Amino acid sequence: MNKTVVIVEDDDGLREQLLKIIGKAPDVKCIGAYASAEEAIRGIQKATPELVLMDIKLPCMSGIQCVAELKKIAPAVQIIMVTVYEDSERIFRALKAGAIGYLVKSSPPSEILAAIRDVSKGASPMSTPIARKIVQHFHSLGASAQQEETLSAREHEVLELLSKGFIYKEIGEQLNIESETVRSHVKNICQKMHVRGRVEAVAKHNR
Amino acid sequence: MNKTVVIVEDDDGLREQLLKIIGKAPDVKCIGAYASAEEAIRGIQKATPELVLMDIKLPCMSGIQCVAELKKIAPAVQIIMVTVYEDSERIFRALKAGAIGYLVKSSPPSEILAAIRDVSKGASPMSTPIARKIVQHFHSLGASAQQEETLSAREHEVLELLSKGFIYKEIGEQLNIESETVRSHVKNICQKMHVRGRVEAVAKHNR
DNA sequence: GCGCGAATCCCCGAAATCGGGGACTGACAA
DNA sequence: TTGTCAGTCCCCGATTTCGGGGATTCGCGC
Numbered sequence: 328m329n330k331t332v333v334i335v336e337d338d339d340g341l342r343e344q345l346l347k348i349i350g351k352a353p354d355v356k357c358i359g360a361y362a363s364a365e366e367a368i369r370g371i372q373k374a375t376p377e378l379v380l381m382d383i384k385l386p387c388m389s390g391i392q393c394v395a396e397l398k399k400i401a402p403a404v405q406i407i408m409v410t411v412y413e414d415s416e417r418i419f420r421a422l423k424a425g426a427i428g429y430l431v432k433s434s435p436p437s438e439i440l441a442a443i444r445d446v447s448k449g450a451s452p453m454s455t456p457i458a459r460k461i462v463q464h465f466h467s468l469g470a471s472a473q474q475e476e477t478l479s480a481r482e483h484e485v486l487e488l489l490s491k492g493f494i495y496k497e498i499g500e501q502l503n504i505e506s507e508t509v510r511s512h513v514k515n516i517c518q519k520m521h522v523r524g525r526v527e528a529v530a531k532h533n534r
Numbered sequence: 535m536n537k538t539v540v541i542v543e544d545d546d547g548l549r550e551q552l553l554k555i556i557g558k559a560p561d562v563k564c565i566g567a568y569a570s571a572e573e574a575i576r577g578i579q580k581a582t583p584e585l586v587l588m589d590i591k592l593p594c595m596s597g598i599q600c601v602a603e604l605k606k607i608a609p610a611v612q613i614i615m616v617t618v619y620e621d622s623e624r625i626f627r628a629l630k631a632g633a634i635g636y637l638v639k640s641s642p643p644s645e646i647l648a649a650i651r652d653v654s655k656g657a658s659p660m661s662t663p664i665a666r667k668i669v670q671h672f673h674s675l676g677a678s679a680q681q682e683e684t685l686s687a688r689e690h691e692v693l694e695l696l697s698k699g700f701i702y703k704e705i706g707e708q709l710n711i712e713s714e715t716v717r718s719h720v721k722n723i724c725q726k727m728h729v730r731g732r733v734e735a736v737a738k739h740n741r
Numbered sequence: 742g743c744g745c746g747a748a749t750c751c752c753c754g755a756a757a758t759c760g761g762g763g764a765c766t767g768a769c770a771a
Numbered sequence: 772t773t774g775t776c777a778g779t780c781c782c783c784g785a786t787t788t789c790g791g792g793g794a795t796t797c798g799c800g801c
Contacts, residue, residue: 455652481748513789721759
């Protein structure tokens with residue numbers, strides 16, 4: 328069973344290179360190669376591949392936007408980013424948009440082919456520096472979550488309801504306490520989390 | 535140069551098995567094996583390894599808590615979770631606590647050894663189902679972020695400042711507009727995001 | 742037993758936010 | 772040209788929140 332693949336890459340040299348790599352693999356078939364996001368979207372609507380190799384830096388529409396668009400018209404396509412960018416912001420935006428993997432362009436051909444084969448087996452191929460960036464993201468989340476550890480169980484409940492948009496009166500009703508008590512809790516929460524008000528506390532909480 | 539490793543695993547059989555795997559590798563040296571988090575913390579204070587293989591299910595203190603404690607007393611130790619649990623909640627908690635990698639127990643010996651060797655090269659080894667879980671987490675984040683796409687640039691600015699805890703007046707000063715205008719933006723933001731108030735909008739924004 | 746923190750409830754006046762309107766400009770598209 | 776939409780500003784009264792106090796109970800640990 329051949330895996331059908333499409334390449335989206337504006338640099339002619341790199342596109343040819345990727346085509347060559349895929350051409351050598353007997354179990355992978357390239358059914359399209361486009362130099363822009365717009366072309367890719369049109370092409371993929373006609374011939375939908377199982378997988379897409381996507382560059383981020385594209386003329387006009389970015390690769391990340393393209394991922395979001397492709398996921399709308401063909402949710403089943405698996406998209407692997409292949410790019411030189413290693414900044415966290417782009418990685419997260421690409422993954423949020425729906426990409427299933429993220430490789431740096433310097434990856435050896437074997438790694439790219441392995442990635443293509445592995446996604447259908449449930450993998451999410453990522454180059455080592457990318458994986459590290461993602462883990463570090465969680466570490467920083469943990470650091471800010473540490474302040475929340477000092478919150479009591481009741482305070483956690485209040486904070487949770489607060490972030491759902493309830494006002495003190497409603498929170499009081501749900502916890503069977505007075506709204507004034509809720510307010511006391513909120514005061515303590517703000518002190519403990521070193522924030523100016525409930526809005527910032529909620530922001531920190533959900534970060 | 536030998537890598538120094540410590541094992542924390544309460545199951546005698548599995549601990550012996552891991553010891554055997556590491557014993558066979560010439561470039562890795564096990565300097566301790568503990569059956570509980572408490573023992574591990576005491577032992578690691580005396581003999582600090584470069585890396586720790588950590589089980590999650592431990593008697594009394596959990597492996598995740600142990601990670602947090604170890605990171606406090608020896609921030610430089612790299613910790614790889616080795617566990618049967620594959621639920622997102624535990625994965626995220628472990629990573630937030632400071633773990634650098636996450637392997638399932640069914641991983642072959644070669645993968646475990648490769649993981650130990652790769653962390654010092656900047657990798658964050660993760661079993662394939664774990665990586666996929668993490669990517670899916672980002673996908674779900676993206677779905678909720680989709681509502682935010684309809685927000686205009688100005689509205690984004692306001693939302694950003696709002697989540698930093700500023701009040702309308704302060705936001706107005708920073709953007710050189712009236713606080714009343716800020717309020718108009720907030721009204722529109724709340725409508726577009728289908729939320730009841732600015733607090734919920736901020737919560738959704740940072741989720 | 743005593744202190745301490747968590748949890749509860751209360752009060753005041755001031756400040757901020759909300760709901761629900763209206764109105765003007767400028768840009769860009771149909 | 773005529774919408775439409777983002778962005779700006781304004782008003783009213785009602786509601787909610789804030790700041791800064793105080794007070795009680797209850798359980799836990801020293």
